[in-house]
Amino acid sequence: MVDADQTFVIVGGGLAGAKAAETLRAEGFTGRVILICDERDHPYERPPLSKGFLLGKEERHSVFVHEPAWYARNDIELHLGQTVDAIDRTAKTVRFGDDGTLAHYDKLLLATGAEPRRLDIPGTGLAGVHHLRRLAHAERLKGVLAALGRDNGHIVIAGAGWIGLEVAAAAREYGAEVTVVAPQPTPLYGVFGPEIGQMFTDLHAERGVRFHFGTRLAEITGQDGMVLAARTEDGEEHPAHDVLAAIGAAPRTGLAEAAGLTLVDRSQGGGIAVDERLRTSDPDIYAAGDVAAYHHALFDVRLRVEHWANALNGGPAAARAMLGRELTYDRVPYFFSDQYDVGLEYSGWAPPGAYDQVVIRGDAGKRQFIAFWLKQGRVLAGMNVNVWDVTEPIQRLIRSTAQVNTEALADPHVALDSLVP
Known part of the structure; x- marks a missing residue:
């Protein structure tokens, strides 16, 4: 009491x-x-x-x-x-x-x-090395991106997760030059695996973002305390006026x-x-x-x-x-993102290795689709891209733990609700 x-x-x-x-x-x-x-x-x-x-x-x-x-x-x-x-x-x-x-x-x-996880490399003490976690960080970075856009400046982003990609999209909208460096073969690899990750490579590349996959930053070089370039572990050097560390939290x-x-x-x-x-x-x-x-x-x-x-x-x-209320916290994980003209919502949990099949409903080429990650016919996760008002049926499918007909799951003419037992 x-x-x-x-x-x-x-x-x-x-x-x-x-x-x-x-x-x-x-x-x-x-x-x-x-x-x-x-x-x-x-x-x-x-x-x-x-x-x-x-x-x-x-x-x-x-x-x-x-x-x-x-x-x-x-x-x-x-x-x-x-x-x-x-x-x-x-x-x-x-x-x-x-x-x-x-x-x-x-x-x-x-x-x-x-x-934010910190880059453990030489040069992180230079002016122009950023993290994004707090409101003060965002206020500073907003001014940086606006200045880079006006001056045709270049930002190198370490990491191709959600923060890295969303900042890359914002930087391009300001007009800044952007290079993203990441050790995985595609963006968001740890979330989506290679099947969907390539879509984000294409989305950003079409907007002028350069990607350097399969490596990490090794050093940030500068002059008079300011960033000049970022060098990767495989020896490439990318010009930079600013660097964002977006390597997780x-x-x-x-x-x-x-x-x-x-x-x-x-x-x-x-x-x-x-x-x-x-x-x-x-x-x-x-x-x-x-x-x-x-x-x-x-x-x-x-x-x-x-x-x-x-x-x-x-x-x-x-x-x-x-307060002593009886409860079980078992919400289906959910997140959303907006990048350029693409909006998405993701429900569930299906990192690489947890699923054995990806089913696409809709037109992935037009970036208007739903992707489902399955294990032995059971839906573990679903992501709707520029398709709306489907989060509830996707989460019900996940919670049902039932095997689904994958042909029906892929057919946009079959109501998702009808697949929930």
């Missing part, structure tokens, strides 16, 4: 943390809610940072989860620009801020997110590790190990968002999902679990 004398502390002021605070109040919790954020900006959503905001199509204020006054109005004790540096599980306190403020908790939520687990919570090995994706209720190895501490690694019964694997929908849904789920 939760009462008004209890204090719930949330560490991490991203989407997961902000939505958890919102849910606590929406579910009727009347105790103290303390939200501690190490950024000075109010909690915001990250997808616009590589999409609409980066392109100048969305205003700065539009990225925030709530208007600033919402927190005081809902009696959320918001601490901006404050870092939590210790958890005392015995005393049930967190220590934060420059003055070492102690806050007691009855329940604690860790929504500490992830941070690492879960921010340092606080949890110091507190003795169970973690997941990096080889398995890393993160804080949580159960189906998003509870850590300490029954009074929960984790949600990018940092949480949970066992997904549908795919029989432990997943750590670094996407908007997981933060949007995981934060509220953790809040309800903290």
Whole structure:
């Protein structure tokens, strides 16, 4: 039974943390809610940072989860620009801020997110080497891309994942020259495998993006502290005025590790190990968002999902679990992307090696289709490209775990709903 004398502390002021605070109040919790954020900006959503905001199509204020006054109005004790540096599980306190403020908790939520992986090569200290994770990064990069476009400048992007490709698309829309360097044979290889990855190569190449696959950056060279070029491991040199490191993100687990919570090995994706209720190895501490690694019964694997929908849904789920609600967090992973005139949504989990067949419904050449990844006739994942309002039936197909008729699955005239048992 939760009462008004209890204090719930949330560490991490991203989407997961902000939505958890919102849910606590929406579910009727009347105790103290303390939200501690190490950024000075109010909690915001990250997808616009590589999409609409980066392109100048969305205003700065539009990225925030709530208007600033919402927190005081809902009696959320918001601490901006404050870092939590210790958890005392015995005393049930967190220590934060420059003055070492102690806050007691009855329940604690860790929504500490992830941070960009750094390039471990010479030259990363030069001006003009960028990462994209925070609003301040996006504001700086937006100005950089605009300047590169005006001056016919060149940016080299290390990594061909979602951030790398979305920034490449934005850079080309600004008019900048773009080279993408990646060790895999196609973009997004770890997500889609080679069958669909080639589509993204073609999409970007048609817009003038140059790709250099099968290698990594080895060195960034410069003069007078400024970037001049980026050299790859196979000896090629690409001229560059700026370099973006888009080689993935690492879960921010340092606080949890110091507190003795169970973690997941990096080889398995890393993160804080949580159960189906998003509870850590300490029954009074929960984790949600990018940092949480949970066992997904549908795919029989432990997943750590670094996407908007997981933060949007995981934060509220953790809040309800903290309140004692019975639940199982088993959302089908979902993400979306916009690149040039291509919009897509992906549901499921099917990395290379997990599937044995890819079925295409529609016209892949015209980039208006749905791709399905299957294992022994069972749909593991589906991606709709410039085809809309199909996410729900795709997720129902995935959840059904039933074998499907692949000819019917590939036929656009057969309703997807009719294939769900």
